[in-house]
Amino acid sequence: MNIDEFVESSLGTWRSQRSAHHMAFHHFEEVTSEIEISLLEHGDERVIKLCKTNKVDPHLATSPFFMKWEGESDWDEDEVLAGSTVLVPVPDLDNPSKGRLLREQGYAETVPAIGYYHLIEDGSFVLTTQYERASAEEKIWFATPNLRLRVSLIKTGDGKGVTTASFSSEIRALNLD
């Protein structure tokens, strides 16, 4: 699977169940959300802007997409789990199974972030993102065309410890139009 196929398989609306395991205090958190992923035009001004911010030639970008989510957690009912972001894959020129993923806004922080992705042998998309005081490692794969799975680890700044491990199962919502 290449990055274009991976993005194409991800397009649509997904109903997600996410379980977060908070390591230090053995706590379970349950989040239910709806995620919508749609393709963007190469010429979309948000794509051009994100490329420029990161000093990337927009012609090197492929399959830019928009992601929107809205959900609720059993942990903090007052917390608003809603947001959206623009994501732009930029494959490496010498090895298209690897590359950068530019992001308008991270999942874990509200600042722009560059992740590094790698598509591995078993069809998984592995993404590593370094933040100021932590790093995130995500592995996303398809169990079936309509079931996307995701394991996310939030690591300590030095990358040696894991503070949170979470698992999402995302079921494709039927299009009833």
Added chain:
Amino acid sequence: MNIDEFVESSLGTWRSQRSAHHMAFHHFEEVTSEIEISLLEHGDERVIKLCKTNKVDPHLATSPFFMKWEGESDWDEDEVLAGSTVLVPVPDLDNPSKGRLLREQGYAETVPAIGYYHLIEDGSFVLTTQYERASAEEKIWFATPNLRLRVSLIKTGDGKGVTTASFSSEIRALNLD
């Protein structure tokens, strides 16, 4: 990582948090358990017996081990989540990163089972087990030497659908002896 290294990395006592996502009714189940994994002697009578039952020459077995677990679920408090089993890896002669895993007793059913494993590029151990009316696919990997992660899928008999997806994070318990 080969199968002997994988088993060796798994030895010890682990405190596990498991979240099961039941697909059909979007239910979350939370299980907390303690898992103990210990190496068995090649000559252990339980290993010999399991090999004989499966018509496998015991000399082809490697790193046989014993697994014991005890836990509780938030779903059915009366359910006893305790058990133990003997597991015997039998690597393929032509490709030692693949092989059979003989099991005295399955996780999902109380009958003996043969699983097929494959150690993949990123260090994950992937195990597929066919039962009478369902199949199970497990992926186990180490985030750190003291954090083992496991994603298990229970699939329908035809292998096309997933009924339950679950995620375990297993933290090595410190040995205070």
